[in-house]
Amino acid sequence: MITPILLGGGSGTRLWPVSRRSYPKQFAPLFEGLSLFQATAHRFDAPGFAAPVVVTAEPFRFVAQMQLQACDIPPAALVVEPAPRNTAAAALAGALILAPETLPKGAAPITWAAPGQATIWEAPVQDVTMQDVTRQDAALQNMGAGFAEAPVGRFPFLPPGTAPSANGCGADPLLLLTPCDHAIPDPEGFRAAVLRAVPAARAGRIVTFGIRPDGPETGYGWLDLGDPRGGTGLRDLRGFVEKPSAEHAARMLEAGNSLWNAGVFLARLSTLRAAFRTHAPRVAATVEAAMADARPDMAFLRPDAAAWDHVPDISIDHAVMEKAGNLSVAPYDDAWSDLGSWEAIWQEMPQDNAGNALQGAATAIDCSDTLLRSEAEGIRVVGIGLEDMIAVAMPDAVLVAPRARSQEVGRAVTALRAHGARQADAFPRDHRPWGWFETLALGDRFQVKRLHVAPGAALSLQSHVHRAEHWVVVQGTARVTLDDDIRLLGENQSIYIPLGARHRLENPGLIPMILIEVQTGSYLQEDDITRYEDIYARS
């Protein structure tokens, strides 16, 4: 059994405006269907692989949880980085989940669900504060009949009372560290490559996966191959070449003895820990300390923030892999892309005869080798006479650039941040633990929002000092608490929430509930909120 460690905490800007700090690339629907994060989880949801450990960042912890829930893949654990510290820290934090002695102090031993089931973190009673109890009580009270089976925020996939069972990974399990924002169109082929590498990993090697290059790419890391190792198809690694010059890349391509580094690593837990302790002792010490004091928080495990503060910000390649002497390379010959730019997205998308790749409501007139994307149903993108261009339209932002400049998209984000433009980092849909909302209209003294509340989810019990709200349910059923009153509202029913009233919105149903909220008042910011109870521990 191999445990995938999904490194899903990055927040790149090279695919702006689709990828933003608050909702990065791995969660965005870049192609039809699944997000890259979901595709990654699916890739290893197969025989031979245990439930994944997910390492992600605070702003998208609920997005990660909901996307896994949507494709029915319960994680073994969801680790929330207290702050971004690059891949070395994330990888080790994820790996340590499988090391019992690094458990939260005083917590019950980690027990594993069978493949396809989830683990529940059991915080010992003495660590639970009164506030925790209140939160949990509130959460359970708010579930209602027909809901007891899906406590929101505590691994809703696993019915309470289910006995966690051992996962058969053994004391020194195999780990597969993987980014979550790459495209691998043939998951079965990639799994087979991973499984072929198992004997080497069992024997104490760190196996990295090498992609057959199809061009002198200067933006990637390259793996310089050494001797073959037995009859395994693996090669020893002679060295890393990070972002080579064009000339060097061309030489490597011609020599045929180098592969692109996919950033996926297979190793035993003990091998990995030893490599960290030897080559990155400060990362090892600080991450181990942060994990030893990790705190369960609903469905998440939070490494200790104070200890995490001292974790060096460094990639796993620089910190460990470039220094370790026990790396092997498993070649992978099929298609792969790091989707690191709109250029790469254009390459991965289906193209017409003129080389145009269109997504959504896009019309290309006399264009060639051009990417046109409409990221919202109501937006029509039209290109006339474009060559080698990209145009990406979202409801709040449009990007236009030559394809050859797609590596410079990060400059747009920097410029927008300098302007204080919200589009730099904020996504038009604001994802929350209970679902998401978006602003439909914003006036001087009013705001209209669409709220999308997941089945079983509940917003906090709250009140506002500056605004009143009108709610109209347009899909599903809402349970509304208004001061001492609780009522159910169906489609086409509405309620008025006066300024100052304590209120809570829940979806007690089995389908998403959609609500239109019309706010009126002189101050309409999100921070006008007093939370009394919150099942997501935000009060």
Added chain:
Amino acid sequence: MITPILLGGGSGTRLWPVSRRSYPKQFAPLFEGLSLFQATAHRFDAPGFAAPVVVTAEPFRFVAQMQLQACDIPPAALVVEPAPRNTAAAALAGALILAPETLPKGAAPITWAAPGQATIWEAPVQDVTMQDVTRQDAALQNMGAGFAEAPVGRFPFLPPGTAPSANGCGADPLLLLTPCDHAIPDPEGFRAAVLRAVPAARAGRIVTFGIRPDGPETGYGWLDLGDPRGGTGLRDLRGFVEKPSAEHAARMLEAGNSLWNAGVFLARLSTLRAAFRTHAPRVAATVEAAMADARPDMAFLRPDAAAWDHVPDISIDHAVMEKAGNLSVAPYDDAWSDLGSWEAIWQEMPQDNAGNALQGAATAIDCSDTLLRSEAEGIRVVGIGLEDMIAVAMPDAVLVAPRARSQEVGRAVTALRAHGARQADAFPRDHRPWGWFETLALGDRFQVKRLHVAPGAALSLQSHVHRAEHWVVVQGTARVTLDDDIRLLGENQSIYIPLGARHRLENPGLIPMILIEVQTGSYLQEDDITRYEDIYARS
């Protein structure tokens, strides 16, 4: 006194997506501030000029009216073309307003308000149907206290009881035919040029205005100059050169004896009618017949549709001007643009040092000679590394093209029409006689709209078979009729309109009323409406 005839019925697509069939270029806010139509009206709202006659098309008659109202310029008449028939028919229809013998049969003689005041069309009693009376009653009843002074839809600018007075134009007035979609940055200079041409027009010439060319433009009509005429600065016209070859244009530019045709003509009514009768007898006969049977309709005058059916579709240049022998050219040396393409808009806009013209939330990174326009507050347009490009973003459509291809924007509209895409012709804001609405969100069984209702305006008394509506007032005051009940709603008040209920929405206030409407039902199209009464004669 010169009466401007504003030819505001065109609906070009060369500035798509800002200009669309339902809301064309002349009404769009292309630059900060006024629309081109408003700028044209303002240009001739000055001493020496009478109230303008406006000729426009059915779909934007209310837009024209409201835009004039917004800049406080009461028109002498608003003529609504029953169908588009190009500029010859529109110009003559507008001119005939000033010819008493072409008045609606049996109508009281047209009387003119003093400059700055409006005319009221007086339909004789015997021509008024019961339906008209009901409409008018409904309109008056709906005005309420404090409102009697502004009857909506009947030249609201002119207080009832004001006696129309003669405008001093005399029996054979001077007319200035002018397009409404050109840019003339120096209105005072242009007025002076017009006034300098008055003696020639009085003497029976048709004076056209010639722009000093600044390039070998092939898309324009050119005026080939003949002899000077006295000491007036005017030249006789030797001939028109319509859309010359590049070579011919270059020759004309070098010779310095040709000007661009601005499409603005000054002539006596009698001169113009004679020219039509001589050179375009079919246009003259059919338009005169249509105007003789014209019907007043609220604030508008509608030429007879059956007669109008026979009007030839031809431009005034082809029909009359190219054939008439009595044309003089008044040179105009200052800036002018027909704004016929995004290229022309780019030229007219302020540019940064790199030649970039930005409007709205637009960011140019390492761009040159590029037009970036965001046409909505919430949309951020970012260009990276663009050269000689245009990008225009609206909430529902984005156009990207090289500047050199801007003449081909019409192809986009054709392609979108072929796809049945609503963005081809429909504007995101749907302008109605009472104001406008826009769809904020559209789901399977719900729709959210923002309605903007002008002071004193009223929607029809109506009901729906398939939908219920929730209304929340977010600005101003609404008077709501719901079956037998009438009530006032202020900001932050709401009402529910059940399926099938008769209802009407009015703004009895002095500021615009904004209402959020949430519709629910299985069919949400505009045609699910039964109108019982409508002050705009749409029932």
